[in-house]
Every structure is written in C-alpha cells, then in structure tokens.
Amino acid sequence: MNVFEVADILVNHVKNVYSEDIAIIAYYGSYAQGTATKRSDLDFFFIPATTKGYQASIQFIINDISFDFWPISWERAERMASFQETQTTIIADCKLLYVRSDEDSERFMKLRDTISSMQNAEQAQTMIEKAESELRNVYEHLYKLSHASEFESITFYRTEAYGVLTKVFQSLALLNGTYYTRGFGKNREQILQLPLKPDGLESLMKTIMHTDVNTDMLQACEKLVADTFELVLAQKEKYFSSPAYADRMKGYYEEIKGVLDKIITACEMNDYDTAFFSTIHAQDEIARFLFFAETGHWPSSLMFNSTYQDIYKRLGFPELVALLYPHDLSQLQLAVVRLSSLLETHLQTKGVEINRFANIEQFEAFLKEISAQA
Known part of the structure; x- marks a missing residue:
C-alpha cells in the first residue's frame, strides 16, 4: 500500500x-x-x-x-x-x-x-529555565518510587522510571537548546551526543532500563535526577548578574514590614499559629529576595533553602524560625524588631529608597512632588 x-x-x-x-x-x-x-x-x-x-x-x-x-x-x-x-x-x-x-x-x-x-544563543537563559521547570515534573515519579514497597511489581517500578527518564531527557534537550527529532526509544544516539549531559548518563540509562532489581532502579533514577539538577544549576549560575538592589528591591521593605508587624502582634497576643506561618514565610521570602537582588535570579524551587539563605545569614540577620517556641514568643518578638531595623538599614546602604513618612502631611507633599515631575 x-x-x-x-x-x-x-x-x-x-x-x-x-x-x-x-x-x-x-x-x-x-x-x-x-x-x-x-x-x-x-x-x-x-x-x-x-x-x-x-x-x-x-x-x-x-x-x-x-x-x-x-x-x-x-x-x-x-x-x-x-x-x-x-x-x-x-x-x-x-x-x-x-x-x-x-x-x-x-x-x-x-x-x-x-x-x-x-535556539539562538540569546535565548540560552530562557531555555535553561525551561529545563529547570521540566525537571520539577520528575519528582512525582521519584516520590512514588521512593515510597513504594520493595515487593511492588516490576511493572510499577518500570512505569515510574519511564516517567523519570522521559522528563530528564526532555530537560536535557532544553538545557542544550534543542529538541528530539525522533521519539523515545529511537533517539538514544541524539541523547548521548548532547554536549551538556550528566557523567555516566549511558550507564544510568542502562541500569534503569535493563535491571529487574527495584532498589537498583530507584538508586539509578535518583542519581540521574540529582546529576541533571546539578548540571542545570551550574548552567544557570553562568547567567547570574551583578548585585542591583535599587531596582530589584524597590518597594520591598515597605511590603515585608507589614508581615513583620503581624509577627510582632502575634507574639504580643501569644498567637503561636499566626507567628508560626508568618515567621517561616517572612524569613524565607526575605532570603529569596536577597538572593534575587544579588544574582538577578530567583532561587530554584528545587534548591535547598539553606543554599539561598546563605546571604541572609552572612548579613547577620536573626534566625527567626529557630525562635518559634510555642510557650514563649518573647525572643522571637525581639528578633523581628531587630530584623526590621537591620533590613531597612542594609537596603538603604545599597541605594534602595524607602518610602517612609512621619505623618500624612509628608506623604501628601511627596505625592505633590511626584505630580509636579510628571
């Protein structure tokens, strides 16, 4: 025919x-x-x-x-x-x-x-971000594999490993700024010829695809994902830019102060639930914004928070989360007050203008000045 x-x-x-x-x-x-x-x-x-x-x-x-x-x-x-x-x-x-x-x-x-x-060089950073986004989809399969019974069927393990492989392969294609011209199973040569790929990729592929030992398959999947993630982060770091606080942190202190004030109020009222959620959110978000101000990139959602919290710690900002004592929030309250002051001072030294007014009249005068310049 x-x-x-x-x-x-x-x-x-x-x-x-x-x-x-x-x-x-x-x-x-x-x-x-x-x-x-x-x-x-x-x-x-x-x-x-x-x-x-x-x-x-x-x-x-x-x-x-x-x-x-x-x-x-x-x-x-x-x-x-x-x-x-x-x-x-x-x-x-x-x-x-x-x-x-x-x-x-x-x-x-x-x-x-x-x-x-x-596929142009100008879009390399965008493609790296797409590769990172695709890699996030791997973790649902790793979760199932790592929580499965050792007596789970080989069909289950191979099906989830297939999900790991296909998503890792797609992430690698994006990382290399390309796409596969043939379907999975027929594109081995193209995968192995990618310039950017984990060391030992071929060996890991063989283990995942050939073994009938569940633990070996899981370990190979975990190794492949971890190595691919490190490769993505290494490429992403090449596009980190110089610190730029004035633009990247404009208006941020005015916003986060509301959250810090909420924590202080929660401490005064011994409202541990509010203090718990607001404190963790505040420290993590401040750390993320500081990382962005320094690098021009938001920290990866796949990155351990200890990595992007390094800047926060290096500045000597207090560890709020460690002070969440259910029966005594007094130390947390003092630390939040101190953090608010330290953060404002740090941003100002970096050239960030803080819109702080002592009264309504000052605010009104500020708006009139903006109107006159418009």
Whole structure:
C-alpha cells in the first residue's frame, strides 16, 4: 500500500468538505525523515481554522496499517514552537500536504522562525529555565518510587522510571537548546551526543532500563535526577548578574514590614499559629529576595533553602524560625524588631529608597512632588 494515496484521499476530502475550516495538513515522523519501515503509518496532523474543522479528525486502519488524522490548534502549535510543550519536531520537521491560504502559510512559517530564534544563543537563559521547570515534573515519579514497597511489581517500578527518564531527557534537550527529532526509544544516539549531559548518563540509562532489581532502579533514577539538577544549576549560575538592589528591591521593605508587624502582634497576643506561618514565610521570602537582588535570579524551587539563605545569614540577620517556641514568643518578638531595623538599614546602604513618612502631611507633599515631575 502506498500511504501517500491515503494522504491524497484525505486532502481531497478536506477540500470538498472543510475547505474553509482547515488551515494546514502535514505529516511528520518516519516518512518525513526517511526512516519508514513496512509497518510504519503516516503520521498526520492538521490545524483547524474553525470549530467545524475539528470534526475532520479520524482514526482508521487500512490493510493492517493504522492512521491518525488528528488536530493541533494554532495555540498548541505555538506552544510547541516556543518549547513550552514537547514534540517541537512536529512543527519543525513536518512536510506540508495542504495549505488553505497564503496567510496560513505565513503564520505556519512564523512558527518555524520561532523555533529557530529559541535556539539562538540569546535565548540560552530562557531555555535553561525551561529545563529547570521540566525537571520539577520528575519528582512525582521519584516520590512514588521512593515510597513504594520493595515487593511492588516490576511493572510499577518500570512505569515510574519511564516517567523519570522521559522528563530528564526532555530537560536535557532544553538545557542544550534543542529538541528530539525522533521519539523515545529511537533517539538514544541524539541523547548521548548532547554536549551538556550528566557523567555516566549511558550507564544510568542502562541500569534503569535493563535491571529487574527495584532498589537498583530507584538508586539509578535518583542519581540521574540529582546529576541533571546539578548540571542545570551550574548552567544557570553562568547567567547570574551583578548585585542591583535599587531596582530589584524597590518597594520591598515597605511590603515585608507589614508581615513583620503581624509577627510582632502575634507574639504580643501569644498567637503561636499566626507567628508560626508568618515567621517561616517572612524569613524565607526575605532570603529569596536577597538572593534575587544579588544574582538577578530567583532561587530554584528545587534548591535547598539553606543554599539561598546563605546571604541572609552572612548579613547577620536573626534566625527567626529557630525562635518559634510555642510557650514563649518573647525572643522571637525581639528578633523581628531587630530584623526590621537591620533590613531597612542594609537596603538603604545599597541605594534602595524607602518610602517612609512621619505623618500624612509628608506623604501628601511627596505625592505633590511626584505630580509636579510628571
């Protein structure tokens, strides 16, 4: 069977029934890349132009070969092109079979321009952040693996390990500013040729994919994730910028003071619940903002808080969280008062202007001055 005869039939069907409702028809995969076998199907997709266009979707089997004529919205195609979704290759490497208009063709080609621009050196930092975001999705699988019974089935372990592998691989592709042109299982060579990858990647892959010992699989998954995370952080640090407090911390003290005052009130009223939540939130947030002011990056959500709290501690700011004593909040109260003063002074020495007014008249005069300058 010539699969392209099937393509011709579908395109003619669209022209007859959906001529104004489908913008693009294309194929991708093995036939587009010249790697098809006798059992390969023709991987179609189409981009609907109207709601009616979605009705053209159909799945069928001819001569024991399966076909899937499925829709991708313009919005999803844009997410693929900007590396917000996987399968960027579908947009980048497909072959067009039908285009409704010049405008549709131009819009589609802009998607490919987006893919090219995302791979430029100027977008390296953005791609690293996407790699970090993708890596976060690994931890649901690690959690299940680490909490599973040692007697859990090999099917369970391999299924969760598959989730770890595919997400780590996708994170590595993003870290390298690229995408996979072939599906998992056929892209080993491309994965192993990535310039940025954990040491021992091939060995870890082999253990995860070949072992039938649950503990070995878990340990290999944990090692792969940890090494990939360290690699992402190392690349991210290359884009740390110089400290810039005046811009990055403008208005911050005025905001966080409200939280610190809430803690003081909670201490005075012996309200431990409020003190507990507000104290932990305040110290962690101050530490995060200080890290941002120093580096130009927010600390990674995968980073241990002890890492980004180093700046907070180096400045000699009090450890509020350690002073959460349920039956005595007096030490915490004194520490919060001290922190408020130290933080304000530190920000001012770094060039941060604090909008502090002794009375309403001063505030009103400040607003008039701003109005006069506008």
